[in-house]
Amino acid sequence: MNARVMKLAPGALAAAVLIGVLGALYAKSSAVDVGKKNRVESYLRQMKQVDAEWNVDVLKSRMGINANYDPLVSPLPQLHKLRTRLSAELAGVVDPAAAPALDAVDAAIDRKTDLIERFKSENAILRNSLRYVPTAVSELDATIAGLGRADPARAQRLAALKSRADATLTGILRYNLFPDRSTAAALGAEVATLAPLAADAGGGDDVAQPVANFVRHAQVILAQRAVEDSVLTQILATPINADVDRLGAALDHDFTAALERSNRYRHLLLAYASLLLALLAYAGYRLVRSFRVIARVNHELKDANESLERRVHERTEELSQALDHLKESESQLVQNEKMASLGQMVAGVAHEINTPLAYVRSSLETVQMHFDGVLREFVTAMAGLVDLMRDPETPDDAISGQFETAVAVRDRLEGFPVADEITSLLRDGVHGVDEISGIVVNLKDFSRHDRSQMARCAIEDCLASTLQIAKPVLAGRRVRTLFARTAPIQCAPSQINQIFLNLVTNAAQATGEGGVITLVTRMTDPRHVAVDVTDNGSGIPDDVLPKIFDPFFTTKAVGEGTGLGLSIVYKIVEQHGGSIRVHSRSGVGTKFTVTFPVDTGEAAVLDSQPVPEIGIAA
Numbered sequence: 133m134n135a136r137v138m139k140l141a142p143g144a145l146a147a148a149v150l151i152g153v154l155g156a157l158y159a160k161s162s163a164v165d166v167g168k169k170n171r172v173e174s175y176l177r178q179m180k181q182v183d184a185e186w187n188v189d190v191l192k193s194r195m196g197i198n199a200n201y202d203p204l205v206s207p208l209p210q211l212h213k214l215r216t217r218l219s220a221e222l223a224g225v226v227d228p229a230a231a232p233a234l235d236a237v238d239a240a241i242d243r244k245t246d247l248i249e250r251f252k253s254e255n256a257i258l259r260n261s262l263r264y265v266p267t268a269v270s271e272l273d274a275t276i277a278g279l280g281r282a283d284p285a286r287a288q289r290l291a292a293l294k295s296r297a298d299a300t301l302t303g304i305l306r307y308n309l310f311p312d313r314s315t316a317a318a319l320g321a322e323v324a325t326l327a328p329l330a331a332d333a334g335g336g337d338d339v340a341q342p343v344a345n346f347v348r349h350a351q352v353i354l355a356q357r358a359v360e361d362s363v364l365t366q367i368l369a370t371p372i373n374a375d376v377d378r379l380g381a382a383l384d385h386d387f388t389a390a391l392e393r394s395n396r397y398r399h400l401l402l403a404y405a406s407l408l409l410a411l412l413a414y415a416g417y418r419l420v421r422s423f424r425v426i427a428r429v430n431h432e433l434k435d436a437n438e439s440l441e442r443r444v445h446e447r448t449e450e451l452s453q454a455l456d457h458l459k460e461s462e463s464q465l466v467q468n469e470k471m472a473s474l475g476q477m478v479a480g481v482a483h484e485i486n487t488p489l490a491y492v493r494s495s496l497e498t499v500q501m502h503f504d505g506v507l508r509e510f511v512t513a514m515a516g517l518v519d520l521m522r523d524p525e526t527p528d529d530a531i532s533g534q535f536e537t538a539v540a541v542r543d544r545l546e547g548f549p550v551a552d553e554i555t556s557l558l559r560d561g562v563h564g565v566d567e568i569s570g571i572v573v574n575l576k577d578f579s580r581h582d583r584s585q586m587a588r589c590a591i592e593d594c595l596a597s598t599l600q601i602a603k604p605v606l607a608g609r610r611v612r613t614l615f616a617r618t619a620p621i622q623c624a625p626s627q628i629n630q631i632f633l634n635l636v637t638n639a640a641q642a643t644g645e646g647g648v649i650t651l652v653t654r655m656t657d658p659r660h661v662a663v664d665v666t667d668n669g670s671g672i673p674d675d676v677l678p679k680i681f682d683p684f685f686t687t688k689a690v691g692e693g694t695g696l697g698l699s700i701v702y703k704i705v706e707q708h709g710g711s712i713r714v715h716s717r718s719g720v721g722t723k724f725t726v727t728f729p730v731d732t733g734e735a736a737v738l739d740s741q742p743v744p745e746i747g748i749a750a
């Protein structure tokens with residue numbers, strides 16, 4: 133975990149705790165489910181309703197209004213359904229106070245169910261007897277009516293039995309509707325008289341049987357009505373309704389308690405929310421303050437940034453000026469290097485010119501010396517003679533005198549080999565002048581090349597010109613040239629001269645007196661011309677080799693080398709789209725190979741006999 137997370141963790145934890153407490157309070161404050169309460173109340177209401185209807189149905193059955201017992205059975209599933217729904221609603225929420233009330237409701241339902249079952253069986257017996265007693269009396273009536281035609285006297289005697297039976301039937305049916313204990317006793321006594329009365333009236337079996345049936349069912353009714361009513365009373369007294377009310381009250385109590393609890397939590401929530409709001413307000417205040425600080429710091433940063441940018445701009449300006457200076461210095465150094473090699477060259481050329489110039493001068497001085505002596509006298513004497521002879525007024529003796537002077541000078545010239553000497557001196561002079569003019573032609577040639585414009589030229593011409601110029605530098609070295617007829621290249625001849633002047637100068641410096649320097653030109657392929665400058669000099673040590681093209685790198689003594697030669701060579705070669713390679717063995721020699729692309733369209737021009745590549749050991 134990094135430091136930033138560690139720093140944030142307590143804050144996040146505190147926020148989580150605060151939010152957690154808020155959530156818990158909210159949950160507690162909204163714990164009362166009013167919908168659930170309404171549903172529970174509705175189920176309880178329905179249970180009471182079903183129970184009331186059940187009672188009505190029981191009473192209807194008591195009154196004999198219901199044709200069967202279905203209405204007595206159907207409420208039970210309804211009650212069970214409501215009870216199940218109630219259980220589902222109360223699952224997990226029933227307060228201990230409400231639990232006994234719920235048990236009491238269950239017990240009341242069970243008890244009422246049992247009583248209803250009993251009522252059904254008791255009522256079935258009663259209904260059967262109630263249905264039969266009128267039938268028994270009707271049978272008795274029919275028998276007596278039958279006897280009336282056959283045996284009127286007997287029928288007369290049985291008439292009293294019949295009216296007693298009718299009255300008893302009425303009494304029993306009334307008793308069935310409005311039972312009371314004294315009536316039951318009176319009716320029981322009356323029923324007990326019917327059988328003896330029938331025997332006294334000489335009823336016989338045909339009368340005794342219906343009477344006996346009537347008596348039996350009447351006794352059942354008298355006994356059963358009380359039993360059934362007792363069951364009925366118990367059914368009606370079964371306190372489902374009251375128990376449901378009690379359960380409702382208990383649940384209501386629960387609900388009220390929960391409501392109070394929830395209200396308490398609501399108040400707590402309110403207080404807590406107010407506290408949180410206050411905290412939030414405080415945090416907001418702190419935040420605004422922090423924002424202000426951040427804005428101020430931002431502003432300061434912006435200012436600092438702007439000043440930094442200004443300073444960077446100033447520094448950049450300074451740097452770019454420094455760079456300009458540097459570039460200027462670099463080009464000055466390059467110029468210096470050029471001037472240095474030019475100086476070297478000029479010194480060499482001056483030396484070259486000096487020798488022929490010396491003997492031209494010496495010849496001319498000798499000629500002048502001769503001329504200033506007897507020759508001048510002879511010429512003067514001859515000129516005087518010619519002047520005298522041209523004038524017709526000149527006396528003859530003056531002419532002959534001048535003639536003799538001239539003869540005397542001529543005689544002095546005789547035996548003096550001045551003419552031959554002057555001729556030879558003049559020949560020498562002309563030869564010296566020729567040599568000087570040769571050097572001047574070379575210089576002119578070099579200066580023709582010494583222009584930076586691009587031109588199409590043969591590399592061999594450039595090399596020849598360079599070798600002429602480098603003659604003084606190469607003094608004491610043997611220079612071998614193996615030039616092929618290569619295709620012309622596009623180049624700035626002066627720069628190409630500079631490349632090879634540098635390479636040849638380095639080779640001369642590396643070899644010393646007696647060294648061998650070989651220049652080879654060749655076509656490496658139809659599109660490239662290569663020049664090898666090979667020497668058998670000191671070679672370049674392995675640790676030095678990677679640095680030789682670096683500007684200012686030199687192994688030469690101060691004043692002998694600037695360390696710029698090869699870096700300039702590299703730059704020029706690059707500008708011409710060429711490449712330079714070096715191969716050297718310490719103590720054996722060095723070979724530089726410079727390659728240039730041929731001028732477009734000349735790729736096919738190849739020497740018929742290509743020049744072989746020369747190794748450095750050659």
Ligand code: ADP
Binds near residue numbers: 694699
């Ligand atoms: P400079 O000649 O002024 O030293 P260069 O850039 O021309 O500068 O050469 C850098 C170095 O490369 C030289 O100092 C020398 O050590 C080495 N070098 C160049 N050419 C040769 C060569 N032909 N033989 C031996 N060493 C060479």
